[in-house]
Amino acid sequence: MNIFLSTVTAFFIGFIITPIVILALKRANFIEVPGGRKIHSGSVPSMGGVAIVVATFFGLIAWLDFDQIVQSRYFLVAFAIMFSVGLRDDLIELSAFQKLLGQCIPAFFVIVMADIRVSGFYGFLGIYELPYVVSVVLTFVLLIVLTNSFNLIDGADGLAGTLSLISFSVLGFWFLDVGLEAYSLISFTLVGGILSFLVFNWHPAKIFMGDTGSLSLGFALTALVILFVDKNGTMGPWEGYKLEAPIAAGLALLIVPVYDTLRIFIKRMSKGKSPLKPDKSHVHHFLIRMGLGHDKVALILGGVKCFFIFLAFGLSGLSDHILLPLMAIMIAVMGIWMDSKTLERVKVLTMAAPPVLENSRHSKKRKEKKRPQIASDILKRDEINMN
Template sequence: MVILLTLVTAFLIGFLAMPVLIGAFKKFQVVDKPGGRKIHKNDTPSMGGIVIVFSVLLTAFLWLDVSNLMEIRYVIAAFALMFFVGLRDDLVELSPFQKLGGQSVAAFMVVFMADIRISGLYGFLGIYELPLVLSYAITFISILALTNAFNLIDGLDGLAATISVLTFGFLAWWFNVIGMPSFGMFSLIIAGSVLGFLVFNWHPAKIFMGDTGSLSLGFALSLLTVLFIDTNGTMAPESPWKFNAPIASGIALMIVPIYDTTRIFTRRIRRGRSPFSPDKNHVHHFLMRMGLTHDKVSITLGVIKLFFIALIFIGSAYSDYVMLPLIVCTALLFGSRLDSLTLKRVKEKAKNSPPILGKKYKALNRKPLVKNQFTEHFHISDN
């Protein structure tokens, strides 16, 4: 009953407070204007993360007892700090070094003060325990990388929120059934708060979460995924809820941001560009070029996310030696299929396009057509 009430409380706070924030931002013209790489067409309030984080903190203090709050005090403090980093960046843009500095302080609190870290490889490659310095370094880098990878998928109505709800929902269930209620309730509270936001962020979005929300949620997901990996890896073999491939299971949990970031960085580097240079080549952009709407893209990637969560259960008895190649190959197969379908769809659209685009298409076909030429010409690649 307490679990249900906690979820409902988090949802209702977010659901009831969001219209107030939207109204205030519209009144004072605190809006994200369309243009450039942005997909939306109307002035839309941003910084919906304010209500998400407010809902999380208020619900936590309402429903978690003192012992639970003390157990996750550094996590809550770091989560709040990441919120302020995102808020500052939304209000007055931070330089990359300033943003990284704030993120590093939050990661430091989690890794060194809360002692949430990847302690080993849990038998993979014959390595059970990592040297302490290496453990800290790998965890620190992983949290920063996953936080920013999640931030990159927040480019479409409902997408980041959908991925968040599914991941936090799984983590809430798992931490509760293995006897870690503090982290289970924290995950559940975030899931409920994001659900309240998602009602207003679904296409056509009435508000965006902004860096205020995406950095906070990405940070929470990254640290909880690290905790999930390490707890799994160090659990007794006879535990009924142990997944025998902790590393692969953690990657599967964050597969959407991990795959999207790896893919986009690889494409940019291959074209001689900085991996951090912006463009419209993210997975959600490609799905939209196939003709899918915002909501269908979010649903599609949500279903893919659920598929990888199902793989965690299906392969629970297998080690990382089996599951890591399976997870990686499955992601690459999905990605390859996506690219080929997108290319085919754009070719079809070009053939049926007005005369000017038709001439461009014919001109490209006067000589052997290579994939990069075509995709770049029709904006599948760099803008």
Template sequence: MVTFLAIFTAFLIGFLITPVLILVLKRLNLIDAPGGRKIHNGFIPSMGGISFVVGAIISVLTWFSMSQLIEIRFLLTAFGLMFLLGLRDDMVDISAWQKIGGQLIAACIVVVFGDIRFSSMYGFLGIYEIPDAVSYGISIFTIIALTNSFNLIDGLDGLAGSVSVVTFLFLGWWFMQAGMIGFSMFAFILVGGVISFLVFNWHPAKIFMGDTGSLSLGFALAVMTILFVDSNGNMNDYEGWKFSAPIASGIALLIIPIYDTCRIFTKRTMKGKSPLAADKSHIHHFMMRMGLRHDQVTITIVLINSFFIGMMFIGSNLNDHVLIPIIAVMAVILGLRLDVITLSRVKKIHRETPPILSLRERKKKASKPNVNKEILEKVNLTQN
């Protein structure tokens, strides 16, 4: 009952704040202008992450017991830091190194002080225990990489929010049945907050979450996924639902940002470009070229994400040596198939679209007045 009230509180606060936030941001001219890599039309206010982060924090402070607050205190602190970092970046652009520095501090808080990290390789490649220095390094790097990977998919109406909702729902359920109530409630609270935001962010979007929202959500997803992988990998079968392939399960949860980042980095490198160069080669950009609407692309990607989570349950008794290759091969096959379908669709659209010169000629003809020849001859005779 408390969990439901916490979810509803986050939803209600976010739902009430967002319309006011839209008006305030428009008056302050804090808007996202179209053009460049932007694929939206019109001037849309950004920084919408304020609404669901504020809703989530108020809900946590209202419904969490002291023991639950202590349980997630380091995650909550780092989450707040990421929110402020994203807010600063949305209001005043900061350099990439400054952004990475802030993310590094937040990651160190949860890894070093919160002890949320990969404590083992869980038998993958025959490795179990790993040195603490390696554990800290891998965990911090993974948090920063996943946070920025999630930030990269925030380029379409409703996409980042919808993907996060699916993953947070799974994490909330898993932590609940594993007895980690504080983390479970926090995941569910974020679901309520993000859904309230999606009401206004669904296509056509009235507001974007900006780095204020995407960095906060990406960080929370990265940290809680690492906690899920480590807790699942070290738990006994009787302690809850145990997935025999903890690393593969973590990959499946965040398959969309992971695959998208690997895909664009590979393509840019093969073309001789910097992997960090901005362009329109993300999955959602590619699917938009098929002629799909924002909502159609979002629903398709969410279904793909849900499919991989379903694979976790189907292969719950398989180990990482088996499930990691299956997930990797399946992701590559789906990606290549999507590329083929998209290219075929783009070529078809190109064939059916008249050339630009032809369109210009049509416009010229349409702009000329259509005068009846008989009337013109009478006018000429009268003038003579």
């Protein structure tokens, strides 16, 4: 019952305060203008993640009991710290080193204090348990990389919210089934906060979540997926719904940011570019070039994620040795198909567009203004009445 009440509380608080946040951000001139890598139209306020996180903490404070707070306290502290890092970056942009340093602190709380980490490969490649130091380093790398990967996905209206909504919903049900009620309540409370935000973030968006939201949600999602993978890989089948391919299931929950990050890194490095240099080569950019609207992009990528989640849970009896290669092949095929379709679409649009020189001539003609001319014999033709 508390889970339902917490979700509803977060939704209504978020629904009430988001318009206030929009108005305050507009008056403070915290807006994003189109241009460069920004593909929206019009000036839209950012930092909407404030509404998501505030609504979430209202729900958690109201409905987490004492034992649940004790169980999840380090995660909640880490989540609050990551929120402050994103807020600071939105207010005054941080350097890459400063942002990384700020992300290390909540990572420490999650990995060392809360002991949420990848403890092994659960039989994959014959590896069951990792040394503690290796486990900590691997989890740290995954936490930082995947958090920032999710941050990069936030480039189309409703996309980051839709993807995180799906994953948190699945995690909420699974945590409840295996007895991790504190993390189930946290997951569903985040669902309530995200749903209230999507009302205003759906295309055409009235507000963006900014780093305040994308870093916070990306961090919370990555940490909870790591907990999901490790708990699933180490628990007995009598404890709840156990998947024999925990790594593949975790990948399914983060499939879009993982695929997008690998794809852009490979493409940029193959062209001799820095993999960290920002551009418009993300998967949502390609789908928009195919002529799809922001809402369709969010629904398509959300559908892709649902497909892989259903695949992982539906084939729960298969091991990572079978399911991981299967998912990798399917992702690669889908990516190649998408690139080919995008290229075809761009060629069609290019052929349909008028030549550049013709456009320039028309623009020059439009810019030229005819000067008014007075006939030379106007005074001779008309008599001037001096009376």
